[in-house]
Amino acid sequence: MNYKKLNLKIGIEVHRQLNTGKLFCRCPSLLTEDKPDFTFKRKLRPVISELGEIDKTALYESTKKKYGIYEGHYKNSCEVELDESPVYDINMDALNTMIQVSKMLNASTINTIEIMRKQVLDYSNTTGFQRTALISTNGNIKTEDNNIKIDTIILEEDAARKTKETKESISFKLDRLGIPLIEIATAPDIKTPEEAKEIAEHLGMVLKSTGKFRSGLGTIRQDLNLSIKNGSRVELKGVQDLKNIPKIIDIEIERQLSILKEGKEVEEGVRRIDKDLTSTYLRPLPGKSRIYSETDHPLISITDEHIKKIKIPELISDLSLALEKKYKLSKELAKEIIKENKKEFFETLTNKLKNLTPGIIAHTIIDTPKEIESKFNITTEKLNENVFYKILEALNNEKISKNSVIEILVDYINTEKLDLSKYKTVNTKDLEKEIKDLIQKNPELNIGALMGILMSKHKGKVDGKLAAQLINKYKK
Numbered sequence: 001m002n003y004k005k006l007n008l009k010i011g012i013e014v015h016r017q018l019n020t021g022k023l024f025c026r027c028p029s030l031l032t033e034d035k036p037d038f039t040f041k042r043k044l045r046p047v048i049s050e051l052g053e054i055d056k057t058a059l060y061e062s063t064k065k066k067y068g069i070y071e072g073h074y075k076n077s078c079e080v081e082l083d084e085s086p087v088y089d090i091n092m093d094a095l096n097t098m099i100q101v102s103k104m105l106n107a108s109t110i111n112t113i114e115i116m117r118k119q120v121l122d123y124s125n126t127t128g129f130q131r132t133a134l135i136s137t138n139g140n141i142k143t144e145d146n147n148i149k150i151d152t153i154i155l156e157e158d159a160a161r162k163t164k165e166t167k168e169s170i171s172f173k174l175d176r177l178g179i180p181l182i183e184i185a186t187a188p189d190i191k192t193p194e195e196a197k198e199i200a201e202h203l204g205m206v207l208k209s210t211g212k213f214r215s216g217l218g219t220i221r222q223d224l225n226l227s228i229k230n231g232s233r234v235e236l237k238g239v240q241d242l243k244n245i246p247k248i249i250d251i252e253i254e255r256q257l258s259i260l261k262e263g264k265e266v267e268e269g270v271r272r273i274d275k276d277l278t279s280t281y282l283r284p285l286p287g288k289s290r291i292y293s294e295t296d297h298p299l300i301s302i303t304d305e306h307i308k309k310i311k312i313p314e315l316i317s318d319l320s321l322a323l324e325k326k327y328k329l330s331k332e333l334a335k336e337i338i339k340e341n342k343k344e345f346f347e348t349l350t351n352k353l354k355n356l357t358p359g360i361i362a363h364t365i366i367d368t369p370k371e372i373e374s375k376f377n378i379t380t381e382k383l384n385e386n387v388f389y390k391i392l393e394a395l396n397n398e399k400i401s402k403n404s405v406i407e408i409l410v411d412y413i414n415t416e417k418l419d420l421s422k423y424k425t426v427n428t429k430d431l432e433k434e435i436k437d438l439i440q441k442n443p444e445l446n447i448g449a450l451m452g453i454l455m456s457k458h459k460g461k462v463d464g465k466l467a468a469q470l471i472n473k474y475k476k
Contacts, residue, residue: 036071055290068123107139124159193246
């Protein structure tokens with residue numbers, strides 16, 4: 001596909017939850033599946049904005065004629081979530097994290113921040129609006145071939161968690177309502193689907209580097225805005241897996257081209273990404289009429305001195321590159337060590353266990369648990385640093401073999417007991433003598449057959465590499 005000829009323009013919006021506690025009250029960011037402590041219903045209606053207009057998105061939602069049902073818990077919700085109390089002062093930890101991200105993306109932080117209300121009538125907010133604040137503008141990300149402008153960095157409160165929908169009502173949990181959410185929006189400067197994926201990955205890495213953002217299902221979302229020549233702007237909501245971004249964009253381009261080929265006009269709007277990566281129309285694009293001032297919170301003054309005091313963390317990409325070079329690790333393995341916050345543990349192990357290569361240590365603490373989960377369909381949550389240290393120490397001192405590591409870990413998961421004596425390796429001298437005798441008694445067997453007999457007999461208590469070397473030495 002010739003994206004340049006199509007005049008393809010792509011912008012990305014990244015949304016991710018912060019782990020700082022809720023934004024306008026002091027409730028924790030704690031999701032729960034417990035039975036609710038209270039339930040209530042609410043009916044929402046659109047209102048005329050200060051511009052004298054009704055937002056078309058709000059009007060569209062109101063035509064569905066439904067009501068909201070809300071379930072709450074005292075441990076993570078209060079009167080603010082119920083809209084029965086004015087908001088508290090903004091969570092400064094969340095705000096400072098936003099300034100930190102702004103500096104990392106070369107954006108200019110606004111000195112006077114105003115909380116705004118954005119009309120939302122899909123019942124995901126008990127108030128009928130979402131509180132939002134513009135924090136920074138005019139950032140940029142430089143790629144090898146492009147300079148992508150960051151239009152806005154916004155701090156807002158996340159919506160309630162939808163649990164059920166019927167013809168008459170929509171049900172939500174209040175636990176997610178009010179969790180701080182960053183929104184980073186690029187200008188439509190992205191020219192190709194692969195570049196869109198690259199920018200989304202970079203933004204995710206920047207946020208992860210702060211250590212202030214939540215991970216896991218539902219904590220991060222990417223939306224795509226795109227248009228082509230003679231087409232219309234479309235917002236594609238809910239990208240979950242970054243590797244699907246190029247395909248999602250190509251599918252949308254094909255959809256618009258097929259409409260244009262029929263001589264029809266492409267309808268602009270918001271579309272939901274479906275499981276097969278096609279999309280379904282949701283609603284019209286929102287307009288300016290849905291935004292108005294939050295009257296319950298004062299303006300926030302941010303001085304230049306305050307901005308200067310906020311330090312920028314080292315990027316994950318820089319940390320992983322340093323590990324990769326220093327310890328001669330693969331790019332992916334180095335990245336996973338940083339991503340899983342195991343840098344300090346990894347370096348402690350490499351400093352103490354000199355007989356093991358950094359690659360073996362990294363593979364054991366990073367890849368082996370994933371291999372166990374995939375192969376045995378069991379969780380590896382019980383595998384703590386102490387367990388890994390004892391196993392690697394035994395491996396370093398040649399008390400166990402590499403072949404038995406997975407079996408030892410699985411045994412520990414099942415019993416929560418670490419008995420390394422069961423996996424004690426065969427002494428090298430004894431192994432050498434055994435191999436000599438085996439070859440002498442079975443001269444007709446090839447190397448593979450000899451290895452098979454040996455490994456079957458000792459079941460992981462022999463290092464395969466050492467056994468192969470000794471067989472090659474005496475098999476002439």
